Amino acid sequence: MLSRVANSLYWLSRYLERAENLARLVEVNRYESLDSIDPDPWRPLLYTTCTEKIFRESKEQDVGMFISFSEDNPDSIRECVAHARENARMVRDQISEEIWRDLNRFHLFIRSENAVELWQNQPETFHRRTIEFCMLLSGLIHATVLHDEGWHFMQIGKLIERADKTTRVLDMLAYYQGIAPRAKLASALKSCSAFNAFQAEYRSGISLDNAMNFLLFSASFPRSVRFCIQQLDYHLHTVSGSPIGSYTNEAERITGSTLAQLNFSSSLNILQVGYHDYIDSLQKQFNEIGQQVFDTYILLPLEIRSNTNSETRRRQNDHQRQQQQ
Amino acid sequence: MCFLRCVFNHYVKGEFFDEMFSHTSRKTFPHYECLLEHYANYNVASLSNKQRLIENTFLEEGITFTVYGDNQGTERIFPFDLIPRIIPRKEWQLIEEGLTQRLIALNLFLHDIYHEGQIIKDQVIPESVVKTASHYRPEMQGVKVSRDIYIQICGTDLIRDDKGNYLCLEDNARCPSGVSYLLENREAMKRAFPNLYSQYKVKPVDNYPDLLLKTLQHLSPRQGHGPVCVLLTPGAYNSAYFEHTFLARKMGIEIVEGRDLIVLDAYVYMRTTKGLEQVDVIYRRLDDNFLDPLCFRDDSMLGVAGLMEAYTKGNVALANAVGTGVADDKVIYAYVPEIIKYYLDQDPILQNVPTYLAWREKDRSYILSHLDSLVVKSANESGGYGMLMGPCATKKELQDFAKKIESEPRNFIAQPVISLSRHPTICEDLSIEGRHVDLRPFVLYGDSIEIISGGLTRVALNKGSLIVNSSQGGGSKDTWVLND
Numbered sequence: 001m002l003s004r005v006a007n008s009l010y011w012l013s014r015y016l017e018r019a020e021n022l023a024r025l026v027e028v029n030r031y032e033s034l035d036s037i038d039p040d041p042w043r044p045l046l047y048t049t050c051t052e053k054i055f056r057e058s059k060e061q062d063v064g065m066f067i068s069f070s071e072d073n074p075d076s077i078r079e080c081v082a083h084a085r086e087n088a089r090m091v092r093d094q095i096s097e098e099i100w101r102d103l104n105r106f107h108l109f110i111r112s113e114n115a116v117e118l119w120q121n122q123p124e125t126f127h128r129r130t131i132e133f134c135m136l137l138s139g140l141i142h143a144t145v146l147h148d149e150g151w152h153f154m155q156i157g158k159l160i161e162r163a164d165k166t167t168r169v170l171d172m173l174a175y176y177q178g179i180a181p182r183a184k185l186a187s188a189l190k191s192c193s194a195f196n197a198f199q200a201e202y203r204s205g206i207s208l209d210n211a212m213n214f215l216l217f218s219a220s221f222p223r224s225v226r227f228c229i230q231q232l233d234y235h236l237h238t239v240s241g242s243p244i245g246s247y248t249n250e251a252e253r254i255t256g257s258t259l260a261q262l263n264f265s266s267s268l269n270i271l272q273v274g275y276h277d278y279i280d281s282l283q284k285q286f287n288e289i290g291q292q293v294f295d296t297y298i299l300l301p302l303e304i305r306s307n308t309n310s311e312t313r314r315r316q317n318d319h320q321r322q323q324q325q
Numbered sequence: 326m327c328f329l330r331c332v333f334n335h336y337v338k339g340e341f342f343d344e345m346f347s348h349t350s351r352k353t354f355p356h357y358e359c360l361l362e363h364y365a366n367y368n369v370a371s372l373s374n375k376q377r378l379i380e381n382t383f384l385e386e387g388i389t390f391t392v393y394g395d396n397q398g399t400e401r402i403f404p405f406d407l408i409p410r411i412i413p414r415k416e417w418q419l420i421e422e423g424l425t426q427r428l429i430a431l432n433l434f435l436h437d438i439y440h441e442g443q444i445i446k447d448q449v450i451p452e453s454v455v456k457t458a459s460h461y462r463p464e465m466q467g468v469k470v471s472r473d474i475y476i477q478i479c480g481t482d483l484i485r486d487d488k489g490n491y492l493c494l495e496d497n498a499r500c501p502s503g504v505s506y507l508l509e510n511r512e513a514m515k516r517a518f519p520n521l522y523s524q525y526k527v528k529p530v531d532n533y534p535d536l537l538l539k540t541l542q543h544l545s546p547r548q549g550h551g552p553v554c555v556l557l558t559p560g561a562y563n564s565a566y567f568e569h570t571f572l573a574r575k576m577g578i579e580i581v582e583g584r585d586l587i588v589l590d591a592y593v594y595m596r597t598t599k600g601l602e603q604v605d606v607i608y609r610r611l612d613d614n615f616l617d618p619l620c621f622r623d624d625s626m627l628g629v630a631g632l633m634e635a636y637t638k639g640n641v642a643l644a645n646a647v648g649t650g651v652a653d654d655k656v657i658y659a660y661v662p663e664i665i666k667y668y669l670d671q672d673p674i675l676q677n678v679p680t681y682l683a684w685r686e687k688d689r690s691y692i693l694s695h696l697d698s699l700v701v702k703s704a705n706e707s708g709g710y711g712m713l714m715g716p717c718a719t720k721k722e723l724q725d726f727a728k729k730i731e732s733e734p735r736n737f738i739a740q741p742v743i744s745l746s747r748h749p750t751i752c753e754d755l756s757i758e759g760r761h762v763d764l765r766p767f768v769l770y771g772d773s774i775e776i777i778s779g780g781l782t783r784v785a786l787n788k789g790s791l792i793v794n795s796s797q798g799g800g801s802k803d804t805w806v807l808n809d
Contacts, residue, residue, distance in 0.1 A: 001597055001598050001599070002579060002581065002585050002595060002596065002597055002598075003585070003596045003597060003598055004581075004582065004584070004585050004596075006598050086561065089387065089561055089566070089570070090561050092387075092570040092571075092574060093570055093573045093574035093579075093580055097386075100386070100387065101385060101386055104385055104386065104387045105385045108384065108385065149598060239598070297598045298598075
């Protein structure tokens with residue numbers, strides 16, 4: 001498989017996962033803010049998505065609008081879908097027609113005025129539609145393409161993103177500095193679609209300790225960090241062909257070590273390290289894994305790595321100079 | 326009588342050759358009768374609805390081209406008209422014979438000018454004309470190209486004059502585009518009018534990707550190994566990017582950008598997650614200029630350094646060959662009848678449009694004194710750019726062009742205005758009116774010459790316009806070639 005194709009497939013599914021998580025996060029936050037007496041109920045959302053700075057600098061006044069549609073926000077839902085679609089366009093020959101058509105259709109929808117109107121009048125419907133669309137795509141990726149190398153790269157992109165987003169939700173609890181009220185715990189679980197699964201496992205009490213344990217260490221909940229990393233480990237080894245438990249590249253080594261750490265940690269360890277620092281070190285490890293996957297499989301020579309805006313513009317100019325027959 | 330109540334009731338044929346209605350009477354040509362009867366089932370609004378549905382599908386499926394000069398990378402669909410153009414078998418046979426003859430002759434010509442130059446020695450074409458063609462590539466002198474074929478894919482533009490004669494307007498021997506729209510238009514028509522389509526015995530077009538792949542594989546220089554063919558695209562910002570992915574997908578070959586390829590010891594490889602893989606044949610949708618920064622434009626970000634060395638050493642094949650643009654020079658075009666005569670000793674089956682060459686003194690003074698009744702074109706532009714429509718030009722434009730012609734006579738040719746044939750077309754205001762059309766058939770030169778039965782009929786959608794290019798208000802129609 002072409003390295004560039006692997007890269008596009010990775011980002012295609014990573015951006016879809018990002019859009020889905022954002023939509024869920026915004027919806028939970030919005031619903032909760034209806035009951036909130038906090039004068040600035042959207043603040044945690046900006047914190048979780050790491051967009052406080054860009055928001056301050058942007059013209060956009062409305063946080064909801066900023067997270068869903070703003071062009072100033074490179075990770076708004078609309079931009080995520082556009083990035084996913086752009087990557088899909090570059091590998092159209094590698095994905096099924098169903099994936100392309102549904103992704104393109106949703107891209108056209110979310111760019112339209114209709115989408116903004118729907119968001120203004122029925123925000124829940126808008127968010128649900130976005131989540132359902134991402135689920136549909138995820139299903140199509142499972143059911144309509146070969147489960148070969150390219151598919152594994154799609155899974156790798158998705159899992160890194162998912163693990164990262166779960167840690168960000170956990171970090172939002174750190175924002176309340178250990179005194180998160182029950183409602184916040186519930187909404188954190190809901191942000192990861194984990195509320196029902198959590199209740200099934202912890203019949204009784206919802207506490208910070210339990211919620212944290214569940215979202216970090218559950219061996220069977222598909223959005224827990226441990227679950228994601230375990231899956232990631234499997235996909236990385238399938239791509240390289242090396243047996244699980246060993247490693248042939250840095251991505252595999254860091255993943256394996258992170259997994260071991262998750263397998264044998266408890267909430268006690270976390271308290272020793274400090275809640276925020278623990279989450280922070282996990283996020284750094286995810287970044288490093290993503291970088292190492294890139295270095296191992298995708299990395300192209302210098303001139304491509306420096307793919308700056310000016311180069312993109314130059315390429316566009318080259319295109320325009322080409323005569324069209 | 327159907328005619329009175331059908332959607333063509335108010336159709337005005339005008340002073341042009343009409344594809345559907347006979348010149349001499351208000352009757353339809355026999356091959357359009359069945360269509361006319363079928364369309365009596367619809368009114369203009371229902372037809373137009375059908376059309377909108379199709380265009381919406383095109384948009385959703387991303388069957389689009391990218392508009393240049395727009396930093397947003399806006400994508401548009403190529404507007405599509407529901408009334409198909411129908412070509413009877415006999416007419417098509419003539420087209421096929423004419424195109425085959427032309428392609429064989431052009432190919433011999435290219436081989437000749439890049440080797441012995443016999444046609445120049447025999448004074449059929451002046452050397453200066455050949456060597457000053459802006460797409461002439463001195464690097465190709467004496468280079469043996471795979472199978473001695475230069476133009477593997479040709480997209481000749483045909484038009485019809487006021488008598489209905491097919492004339493050849495240009496040959497497009499570099500990277501002709503549009504075949505994906507041809508194939509998608511056919512899919513759309515089969516879905517929209519299944520009954521009408523099966524009533525006519527239309528020759529299928531869906532074998533094109535297979536034929537193209539065979540044409541490419543035929544070029545492979547590597548013996549005893551399944552040929553590895555790739556399609557080289559300038560990338561997602563190119564206006565024809567949809568077509569590139571479409572063709573690669575249909576052929577089942579890899580679509581690559583310049584940065585995916587690397588040349589080592591004069592062999593070409595693509596970078597994969599498992600290391601390097603050798604490439605044998607490149608269907609390049611990139612102009613010569615951009616292929617190799619070491620050889621041509623050194624600022625090209627789209628090409629592959631060292632590609633020309635691998636190519637001239639015969640380690641990789643390119644389709645089309647480098648340097649075929651000479652045949653697209655409009656001055657060379659004027660010589661094609663002589664080229665056919667010279668190499669094949671035959672009379673051309675498809676005629677050229679009469680062409681005046683500004684570098685010939687006699688022609689130039691004729692051009693300058695008849696500027697307001699001629700079409701002037703620069704010798705090396707395409708896509709409908711760099712031309713002057715004498716009859717619609719302002720005084721200032723005429724003067725400006727006259728100056729340009731006098732200062733660079735080699736770069737200009739002039740032709741009488743050919744009133745392209747018209748075809749009934751559904752217009753914005755839901756009326757059906759005649760619009761000018763041309764025809765671009767696609768010709769493949771591999772083991773043998775194959776012509777896809779049909780072509781891209783392009784329509785100038787603006788009233789009275791003769792410019793059919795997608796970038797300038799053109800649309801397209803499905804083209805049905807009949808089996809009997």
